[in-house]
Amino acid sequence: MVEATNFIEQIINEELESGKVNSVYTRFPPEPNGYLHIGHAKSLCINFGIKEKYNGKCNLFLDDTNPSKEKTEFVNAIKEDIKWLGFSWDKETYASDFFPKIYELAIELIKKGKAFVCDMNAEEISQNRGTLTQAGKESPWRNRSVEENLDLFTRMKNGEFADGEKCLRAKIDMASPNINMRDPVIYRILRQTHHRTGDEWCIYPMYDYAHPICDYMQGVTHSICTLEFEDHRPLYDWVGIELGFAPKPRQIEFARLNVTNLVMSKRYLKKLVEDGSVEGWDDPRMPTLTGLRNRGIPAQALKDFCGRIGVSKANSEVQISYFEACVREYLNANAERAMAVLNPLKVTITNYPENQTESLDFEINPSDELKRTRKIDFSKTIYIDQDDFSLAPPPKYFRLKKDGYVRLKSAYIIKCDDVLFNEDGSVKELLCSYVPESKSGSDTSGIKTKGVIQWVNAEKGKDVEIRQYGYLLNDEEYAGQDFSERMNKQSVKIFNGKVEPYVLDNADDRPYQLMRTGYFKLLNVKDKTILSEIVSLKDNFNVKK
């Protein structure tokens, strides 16, 4: 018996112990009507997490009962995203696989007197449903004979009626305080080409009716969904009981993931893509899995995040800082280090020989057990970041100042002797001298510097566009505003900095930590290669007061 870490596992443990079930089968059930986002990652981790933990099974179940919204493009994207997270499903199933069975069981319900064909249109049904406090009215067609219902339902299937002209309803209780139980529609007539079954069907089952059947047919033991389906559970169970499912799958609900400042509604995300506010579903600003992947978020970090936020039934909103902490933690341990200057300031080492280049060792990652290094070139002219030099340094400023010393990361200690100015008074160039015996790794100078700054060889450095992407904002400040406007508000900052060639020349697109800057990744946006920020280094730009 494994130890439960949340209430769902607790339920499973109890059922395993009591012998109600002897193995666990879950399913991840997206509707292929859009791309997966960070919220789906939570569901993915729960369902596949249970499969792994209990040595059970988990299917990828595409819930495609509404052909007007679903597309093959989306199912392919969904599969890609799940693979990226490193999960593998036992079977790939579709609600549409079960259409014949679902139809057959509808006939069984009719024969049992538990379903009837209703001639009212959608508006009439809605009007007769009653309200939250008042019971609904029974349909005048509710007591048709089994024979008539069978005949009508067959003719519905055969396309003898127009869309919406008739529907099949479960016969439950129009006075139920649970509105979902007031003779819910379970089949509608809909002439829409289905992405898999084409025009084979002109009637389609509703989610509430199809889902329990699909679960049962797949051998699912635990049907995990979000909180808004709690009210549907009695109907889920009704279908299972009337159809004699044994063992009947158990529906368990959990609170969906909300993250501060993240737009998560599929509807809005779709709108952003369609009206061109973003480059696409994979735009690095999007909270979609493909967007996060494109941005450079490691799958491991996302999974770690999902595990750490836990699972409960309390509506909650997780701070984005928690997510970023998970990303930073993973990247800190795994990302290679590189140097870059975002705002270049030329530095000439006056006492360094002209035309000399020295190859120095640079640590790839301080936590690397093998202590691997790579070579970087040092020479007379370099660039440092403008922020790393101050003419009027505040207290506790550790970096370079006039007549002060600072260490160039992995190189030498330098002293700023002179400052050259532009005509407008801004700093043009620094004239520094280096301390030859302070070479990194063999420092005998005895000079201690509190500050260490990054630098780039003037010859080797390359210009690159660097963008800092924010997330789609969804806070009060933007309430009521158009989304395209929100996009502009968090618009992209562009720097033209010198970046070490190592970063650019590296063929793969792993994220890097630019020293003292943040975690970056090489991105391709609209056929343009840029360097984009994933997360910042904590407090790295702030001089403490």
Place this chain on the structure above:
RNA sequence: AGGGGUGUCGCCAAGCGGUAAGGCAACGGAUUUUGAUUCCGUCAUUCGUAGGUUCAAAUCCUGCCACCCCUGCCA
């Protein structure tokens, strides 16, 4: 208003009658050739609230309050 849910530190979240885990954030301090990392320390006499039961309650009972979901031929 009828039904279904949920309320434990700024944010997540354990806890299931025996006297409040952990993580994120924050704040001290140490180490540091990234002001990062790492490290060590601090951070709920109190569990929405008012009563009750009990030797003992976040956990059981009752009332109240707050918030979320439900009146698609969407999922």
